[in-house]
Structures are given as C-alpha cells and as structure tokens.
Amino acid sequence: MTTSPSQGRGRRVGLSRPVLVAGATELADAEGLDAVTIRRLAQRHGVSPMAIYAHFSDKEALFDALGDAVLAQTGALEGLGGGGHEDGSPGERRAGLGGGSLGAGERGLEDLLTGFVTVLRAHPVLAPLAARRILDCDAGRDVVESVLTRLGEEGHTPREAAAASQFLLNALVALVTGEPGRTAGADDEQAHAQAVRERRARLLALDPARHPLVIAAADVFADCADPETYYADGIRRLVAGVRVKLAR
Amino acid sequence: MTTSPSQGRGRRVGLSRPVLVAGATELADAEGLDAVTIRRLAQRHGVSPMAIYAHFSDKEALFDALGDAVLAQTGALEGLGGGGHEDGSPGERRAGLGGGSLGAGERGLEDLLTGFVTVLRAHPVLAPLAARRILDCDAGRDVVESVLTRLGEEGHTPREAAAASQFLLNALVALVTGEPGRTAGADDEQAHAQAVRERRARLLALDPARHPLVIAAADVFADCADPETYYADGIRRLVAGVRVKLAR
C-alpha cells in the first residue's frame, strides 16, 4: 500500500514483517485469500519460500498478521483509542446515560461503527481474519474498548455491553462479507458487471409461483447499487437493535 | 448423518452425492473445513480420489453442495416453504400489516429466524457456505421468500424488505460464526474448556489502564455461557433493528 512492491525478481533488501504483510494484502485483494500462499509471497519478493519463515512461524501467523494489519488501520481514523481528531464533538463522553432516544451519545456509537466498517471495506476478503483477531491485538481491543465505553454510557451493564459489542462487531463483518455486489474473483469492472447481470438473470428465471418476492427483489440481491446507504442503514438498524431493552 | 459411513476400506456400493455430502459434513464437523479434501473424502469411502469427480465437477461444487445440504435442513423445520406443521398458528399470514408494536406477525419473524439459526448451529463451520448459497438453491430461497413475506406484512416496501432480509440473514450467520465459545479444532470437551481458560487468562493479563472494560468483560468474551440466551437476544435485537423506520 505504501510503495510499489518489488517486481520481477525484486530486491531482497527490505524484507520485513510489514513489507510481507503489505505484499500478502495486495495478493489477497487482487486474487483472493486462496492466492495468499507462502510460496507465492516469497516469489513476489524475490526470495526463497523459507525466507518467509524468518518473519512468520507458519502460515497461520501470517494470516493473523493480515487481520491485525487491517485492525491497525482503525488507529488512523476517528477518536478511537483516545487521541483522535475528527468532526465529532470531543466533550460528549459522559452524556446520554440510559437514554433510548436519539441523543448525543448515539452519534458517537454510529460514527465509531461507521469508521470500523470503512476500515473493513478497504479489504473485504480480510474482514473475517480481522474479526477473529479483534481481541488478540491492541488495535482491535481499542475498538472493542471504545464500543464498550459508548454502551456503558448508554446504561448497559458490563455483561450486556460485552454481549452487545460482540453482536455489533460480528454483524459489521457480516455486512461487509455479505454485501450484495461482492464477487469472488472479479478483478476488473467488466467481470463484475457481467457477474451481476448473470446473477440477476438467474433470479429472474425462477419459478414465479414459488419465489415471487425473491424475483421482485432480484435487483437488490444481484448488486449493491448504493453501498453508502447499505452500510448507513445497516449500522442504524444495528445500533437501534442494541438499544432495545431486553426482557430479563 | 443417516447411517454410519463405510469404515476401514468400506463398501463402495452406496456412493452417491448425498452419501458423499454426509461424509464431508462429518469430516467438517470433526476436523474443520480444511479437513474436507477430495482425497480424504475418497479414502473415507474406500474409493479412488477420481471417483469423487463422478458426483462433483470439482471441489467448489462439493462445497456448494455442503451449503445446500445445510439449507435443506430448514425444510424439516417450521412452516417455512408452505407445508409446515408446527406450533405456530397457521392462519396469521395476512395479519399485522405495518404494525410497529409486538403483534402477531412479529412472533412469526422471530420464530422463522430462530429456526434458521438452529439449522446453522448444527454445523457452524458450514454456516458461511450456507450463506453464500442462500439464493442459489430452492431451500435457501424458500427461507428468503418467507422472510420477505413477513417483512412485507409489516409494511416494508419490496426494496426495503429485500435489503432487510439480506441484513437479517447475514447477521444470523455472524451470530453463529462469532459465537464466543467457538474454538477451531476443539474435538472434545476437555480441549474446549482449556481453550476457554487460556483465552480468559490472556484477556485478564491485559493492561488495565488501556483495556479496563475488555478485562471486565473477559468472561463473556472467553465463552458463551448460555447459547440459548445469546441467540434469543441476538434475534430480538436484529428484529427490533429491522423494525426501525429509516429516514429517507
């Protein structure tokens, strides 16, 4: 993401964890997670496969690092960990306790989730890896800590807040991985559009007696026409759901 | 799932798609999705790897069939497709139009989602495969059709209902794959308990200045003490979120 990676044979000078993570991320973005292979990563950096093991104990460690790297991007966003500088008003931390209405604290939670989902959207195929790592790296825990803080301000008990944060963050990953437009190996715009068209045609060819509503919704299912609205609405619904008072 | 599969060399008599799907499912449940391999599946049924290709064009087709098989289990549940015979009252299909309160139609949607999540929970590692296939097999489309019906009864427009159903079903998969107790290769109870203990200890060892709330919630994050409540609450929140009137 920073500089163009070594091409052809490539110089083997700058081999390091961050460099390899960047290379693996580009590989994943371009060709999917299955393309992220120790051997291909090594080849990409003009090095023997075994050189990778100097930086990652095994493939699982590499994948963990990919998830961690995605989560680390949240640090560059809004006031997550504690040193943010965004548009949100910085002094509303303790406001809106227990309120069910749309008060000041609400905006904070929605902004937080919007920022997180933006990070996940940058590398959709890595989103599941990030989800698995959220409690296993500082950046991920910072996100969770922030969400727990907001939920506590809204009057949730620690247990409730913990369950709710799990719910929220997992659902955000689902939003990203389940985004309608998503096509596995759609490198270019052309292939994507073709896949969407085929998906739509397949739905429209269904038995109208059995699946009338699915057919009527074919356009929505085939492609995500407006991702911004898709995510904004999803987050609105999730936040509203979390605010529901559960019977105990 | 039906009968015990061929063991040892095994008889190669009953080789068929359903038999292979059942074998692959047992393999996935016991050792994870990575253990589902053409070669291991063949060996398990006392047959050459190439014999598998008589029933599935390639590995992707096998995985598709695994997802479809999970979704097919929804047919054995409540009144999903149209010929159900469960506890729910059968005549409330057209009731509760547009109501935002907790009327008759609501119970229907929650029951529907509960049934679906129960099916997914039977084979958690296959849940993502089922999600990808939901619009590509009849059983999956029946579920979607039912959800769309309930949402329409509640006054959603077709577009809204389509987006909401996507949201709901993806979130359910997230609920299952993100269930706290989940441990990758935890065959027995022993290994699971050990993994939970380690996870908890790791959280408790964090810096209390940076992650006080995460530490306080360690128990909730380490294990899902009460799955029934976890899923019931999650579904309640999701349904409530879907009922929210979005500003347009």
Place this chain on the structure above:
DNA sequence: ACCTGAACACCGTTCAAGT
C-alpha cells in the same frame, strides 16, 4: 549466523490406460 535447495507429505485435477 543466516539463507537456501532438496525433500517430504500432502493437495486438486488431468489424462491415458486398464477392465
């Protein structure tokens, strides 16, 4: 001390040979 090539035990899949 470090990086490497060869090797091992696996993959999915192709293909020509066997019955």
Place this chain on the structure above:
DNA sequence: ACCTGAACACCGTTCAAGT
C-alpha cells in the same frame, strides 16, 4: 462405459547442506 493409477503442478513445512 466406468473406475483407476500414474502423473502434473501446486501446497506447507522439515532438514541438512551451503556460504
């Protein structure tokens, strides 16, 4: 016509050999 074994092009990872 069907199933198979050998083969090919890949994997992740181990290990002893090179510099």
